[in-house]
Amino acid sequence: MLDVLTAKTGRAKTGRVAATIKDVARAAGVSVATVTRALSTPELVRLDTRERVRATAAALGYHPNRAARGLITGRTGNLGLLVPDLSNPFFPGIVKGVQGRAHEADHAVFLADTDEDPAAEAGLVRKLAKQVDGVVLCSPRMPEAELRALAGEIPIALVYRRVPGTPSVTAAFLDGMRQAVSHLVALGHRRIAYVGGPRTSWANRERVRSLRAVSKTSGVELVEMGSVIPQFEGGVAAADQVIVAGVTAVIAYNDLVALGLLHRCAARGVRVPADLSVLGFDDIPLGAMVHPALTTVALPQGAAGRAAVDLLLNERQDRKERLELPTQLIVRGSTGPAEGS
Amino acid sequence: MLDVLTAKTGRAKTGRVAATIKDVARAAGVSVATVTRALSTPELVRLDTRERVRATAAALGYHPNRAARGLITGRTGNLGLLVPDLSNPFFPGIVKGVQGRAHEADHAVFLADTDEDPAAEAGLVRKLAKQVDGVVLCSPRMPEAELRALAGEIPIALVYRRVPGTPSVTAAFLDGMRQAVSHLVALGHRRIAYVGGPRTSWANRERVRSLRAVSKTSGVELVEMGSVIPQFEGGVAAADQVIVAGVTAVIAYNDLVALGLLHRCAARGVRVPADLSVLGFDDIPLGAMVHPALTTVALPQGAAGRAAVDLLLNERQDRKERLELPTQLIVRGSTGPAEGS
């Protein structure tokens, strides 16, 4: 077999040339057409031929070149995935979901991290466009108009963002918020702070909207503390204002911010949950590792990623598919009875 | 221009077909050969032709199809990246480094997460092989023989693993361990436990080796506690044995394990660092967020990723390049004076 390979390319170096379909055809004594069929449409090839071809293919370590195949079929077998920041433990969960589902469907995935830079998003997607069958955009920060333009150029599935006419996977924020507030109300809290995330974040807008609605119907007083970066440091920075806001509980944009609040409270000697209850969003693994462990509204991560891939791959006629996955409050140590209740 | 496109493909639907080099050639009134040249070897084309071609290309929104190009040039402009587990916050740091450097070099990156399954590694790499110019293997768990075989099939760069003859990026474990032990010795510790990681992990073997060497020369007594999974749960599980091991300090395979130790100690009422000092490896962001904050040996993450890409891309003749990046002890709250010292 080595002879075949080296003869073919003229390289005498090593056996390091990948076998092509021609090599297999020659070695198996059939035409290239038969090789393709034996591999992709076995029922069109007589059993013994098929077996022979497959055996030689295996022996030569042959794997069809996906790029070449894509050239003619128009399908690449690749997916793109865009995330704002891989450092936020929320996203690896989604990435793993996308990867898992993509691999099951025999697709490889390109990953791009935008470093929370909305301006970089569209460019990255366009660069990948030619090499993928579609791209999953995770919490994209770009303006809706730009998103629409992109959706016209390449199949897109949104995760944690909703845009009319574009397939998307989100979670039941309103219901999650209801669970969160009910929990706090049951513990006797009546005045609650909210530390917000990026204004360009759709998820933040949704949370604020839900929270306002729920507060009204639950009769709790809501104190909005403004926006911070969706990271630990954001929470640390917001903590001191929360402490003097006269609230007994605080809901953070996400777990990372909540962890920042927890950290600063500990440093300031504010006891959690005795003096202040803290509640996050996301349910990142980290939340269960700290002390006190973080009460949070769990958002689907792996499941969201998998669903997004399905949206992209399943040739649903209806391209405006909209999925809303359930959310679940996870009660842990960072929330407790309100002072004096 | 739309006419051209639709005429070409016969699709009357939308303008959603990507312009090909032929479209540009036709529109600019030149041959396809000239278009390629105008775009990739401008000096071979007369100025005005060049300009005309470029203008039409821009107008049509033309971008060469990288897959097709790769077919003939043999270079894809893509890189592969394999990580054992994206949930371990150590890896996103490396991924970001690889991505950053790859994008600077105008390369896109395929990411594959093996879920700590050594058996899956080789297969994933081979699947990507045809579509990439090389792959970065991050802490691969597969046996060395298999790694060697792979290296014969496709350019490879190793991160946190060393195999003779294969380019790799690692860190100065021995020096890091020396810093760690010196620190503990200075605090009065004389009997130190080590909670190990996966036996298939090269990094773990290196740490053990370094630790043994350093212990001997520092006159500390080393108590090896066996292997655990390199995660939070592993640390939690090992904690009780550490507590009864009669040591005043423990070094963990990595930060996640150290965090697990911290967690279980808190639950058991073992005070850190008063009763037990805990020291990790990696320096994941998480370590600074917990209380007490984790003392750790920082391993380069982004820098390691970037270096690996350089190794892959730079046409160094010497393909057995071996990089060893520095390590640095980060002292935080989880280590303190030994009991009674």
Next chain:
DNA sequence: TTGAAAGCGGTACCAG
């Protein structure tokens, strides 16, 4: 300086 044509590795159609 430019164009024609030969592939790169596959797939799909058309005969046989």
Next chain:
DNA sequence: CTGGTACCGCTTTCAA
């Protein structure tokens, strides 16, 4: 059931 062949989009000789 199998082989021949055109062609996917692009680059690269080879001539003109």
